[in-house]
Amino acid sequence: MSTCASTCGEFLVKQLHAWGVDMVFGIPGVHTVELYRGLPNSGIRHVTPRHEQGAGFMADGYARVSGKPGVCFIITGPGMTNILTAMGQAYADSIPMLVISSVNERHRLGLGNGYLHELPNQRTMVAGVSAFSHTLMSVDELPAVLARAFAVFDSQRPRPVHIELPLDIITASADHLTLVPRQVIARPAPDLEAISKAAARLRAAQQPLLLLGGGCVAAMDEVRELVTRLDAPTALTINAKGLLPCGHPLLLGSNQSLVPVRQLALDADVVLAIGTELGETDYDVVFDGNFRIGGELIRIDIDAEQLTRNHTPHLAILSDATAAIRALLAKLPARAASADSLGVQRTAAVQQQLAEDFSSWAHYRKLFDCVLEVLPEARFVGDSTQTVYSGNHLVELSSPRRWFNASTGYGTLGYGLPAAIGAKLAEPARVVISLMGDGGIQFTLPELASAVEAQVGIIVLLWNNQGYGEIKSYMQRRDITPLGVDIYTPDFLAIARGFGCVAERARDYQHLQTLLREAPDDRPLIIEINQAPPFAP
Template sequence: MNYPDITARLNDAADRATTRRAKPDLTCGEALVTLLEEYGVQYVFGIPGVHTVELYRGIAASSIRHVTPRHEQGAGFMADGYARVTGKPGVCFIITGPGMTNIATAMAQAYADSIPMLVISSVNARRELGSGDGRLHELPSQHTVFAGLTAFSHTLLDAAELPQVLARAFAVFESARPRPVHIEIPLDVIVAPASVMKRTRPALPAKPAASADALAAAADLLAEAHRPLILAGGGAVHAAAELRELAERLEAPVALTINAKGLLPCGHPLLIGSTQSLPQPRAMIRDADVVLAVGTELGETDYDVVFDGGFAIDGRLIRIDIDAQQLMRNFHPDVAIAGDAQQALGSLSLRLHERTLPASRADWGASRVAMVRDAVMASFDSSTRSQKHLIDTIVSTLPGVIVAGDSTSPVYVGNFVHDAPAPRSWFNSSTGYGTLGYGLPAAIGAKLAARARPVVCLIGDGGLQFTLPELASAVEAQVPVIVLLWNNFGYGEIRKYMTRHDITHVGVDIHTPDFMALARGFGCAACRVENRQALIAQLQQAALRQVPTVIEIQESDWFEQVPA
């Protein structure tokens, strides 16, 4: 066949496609966009490919803004950061095969931290599914691969089913334990007519309410407690007012997981902090005669990051969780309350309003919290105090700041020492799944979610190299995040671990590029600072820019900045 023949065939195919587009019926891919608009979706994160272009046909004319990362993992982390700030699902369009395996790490992090995420992917045509013919991007069963990383993974075999499947997804986000949902659409279904599809949004269910009997039993235990204590997790992040009211009514100390920081504001006299892995808070928790655990897995990365198995609850345990199965994991409750944290905490406060509480708490509540916090602060070494000084500087310089962190030393320290002023202001990837490279794309998603607030990505030089090209995404999307780069010239935390365990350093002293040159090459502002005064000045300037700023701090320089 000669070139004119090929050209003629291509033109004929283009004419046929134009004819199809001229028809009044929307395709399934176009209808998907209109349905997402109905659910209030503002952003879609993704990289167009030959298997997903038909999903994009309706985006240009819609109210949805598309953000293009430089890697599908970045798309997932952007969606994650957006979801953590808003409480709404981050939405991704991802190609078949490699696009999905690229985003898998981000989905796993979101699954571990109970973050709502909607991943809509293409998949090979229905007649080709599982064929093993070696089709482009083919997996033996893409659905099976992602079933374990999601609340559910669904293959859409009929365009008419799309509204129902989307409604199932948003029902999970609205009224169940939020986790990723994956919907894959075969290539022939994406372009199928949507004329028989109902394109109206159904009513979504409310969050489940706790049973009256369980609430009554919990109220009785709390009313009789002499030393009540509350452990709150990310599942209570929407219930700050109710948690505070109940804690103050009970005069109960409160310990928060990393994803719950800000549920009690910094400086609150009942706030223990997020130090459940340290000896003094652990002793206080063991002294409590009744512990109320709400919206928390009671898992290792929040309660035993020293990995010594030393966290224990000796008192009676009340657990509140929207996930009934989670109530039975890790620590078995004396009272199990399956339901929404906000409703359950509010109901408990009402039930305790008229109850007479024990007066024998002279050495409990705020007085014991103050002693524990003082003891914890006194235990900090110079490097911890120096990194706390860094975080305090960020927060005091940038009121209302959101800090999206990676797995790096100042983030580990901040997880212990930082008390966020409000919920959804401090989150990172060092808990749960514990991946590297999260911070930068998550900060981009967070800034899109909260344009008026400063957003800082706190990340190490090793982690930044995982997703460094997302600086280009931030420039392109006009997202002026501030990247605070903690440079210890390698995988510093693993290097320290090897030293402590007498292991010769291998693989941790990696080549460190010139981040300033790279940042400027991507179109960012960039600078290095050596002390607190310089950092304050650069943060203030960065907050006024319309482009991302990379501020590099070398660990050895900052460790000289130890407050008295």
């Protein structure tokens, strides 16, 4: 036990709280207990997951909803290997996450002597899933390293940051350190000459197209004005859902992988892409490489390297999305919305074709209509599962940050349950629905205990097709004998009740709505939906 009046671990907690951190996800261990010395009465709530991967997913969901970095306290060695998948998902989707871990004492680093939790080099291990990783070699480094981490979250493309504290640093005296104010670094603003060029091309465009990504979620009002002024059909990535509300006459949904929208991209004379990777999981979920842009491409992104990936632009603008859109609006003439404009007509033609393409998904549409009729303001946090895949195409909501899942980017399983817990903790007043499959939920099923313990009332819609249904279909389409996909599925209702949750199987749509209305506020409700009539053809 340290005899210092204030240790480095205690100072860290105080500095995090001073900079707005109000939630930490972590599992205490012998290497991290000194980080916990300062947590009681600090103003920071601690939530205990049942696995470090769950901690990372919770932090991810919390960050997407709150806009603040999700913070994790993680133990040396196995704790860090366990959280890597969650960091990978956050890295792929540009989510701010601060992972604070322990590591062996400075004089033991890299020796390979078999010390408890020893790894050759944790920093090297996390390099591919973090903006940076830093080993704190002295107490005096802490304020500057934290400032560097928050600079990434505030002013760059946000991604996970890892800071590891050797055991002898955690307990070292920090009496000489004083709390420093948080310096929020402004995001990059656009080059005005480039904005003028972009505006001129957009003013002259006869068939413009807008492609908007998750980098725009903080610019909803600006986006809606830009769409109207350009009279441009607009496609949203999955993480951008809600930037345009359901029923907007220029909304194409998240259907860039489907032929009608792809044809629009080929026919457009100017395409403006803002805050989007133009990546596979939003533009090519059929994996055929056929999303192509026929006209001039203007790209706006906060990440300079991303501006050159996937599709080379004719004009590239490095900028925060909100700042760039505001600058563009200053150069574009005002335009009132029109029900019969060319852009609306182009969008309507595509939507009619899409409606025909989606005719076989009527049961999924009915399911979401049923849920939204009862809970119109719900937030949906999903895994990689059938309801998510269909909802990515079918569901539109009134505001952003209300639909996100693990089918994008890294594409992990097990995300939806713990991420929904984090989302609910970030905004307790909003209903949160976790879309899970019977395969994916088994990755993180113990996190139901975390939710009960934290009194988090989420709704889990568990789509049960008794196995990895999507992978089985994929194997069959490729003439591969299905193997490893018809997995044993347990009695989820009994397990959920054993954890202290409320659990029921929906008999029909009317029963489903009754269950949704009666969802408890202080613990999860698991609603199992079997992939069978009336919920499937």
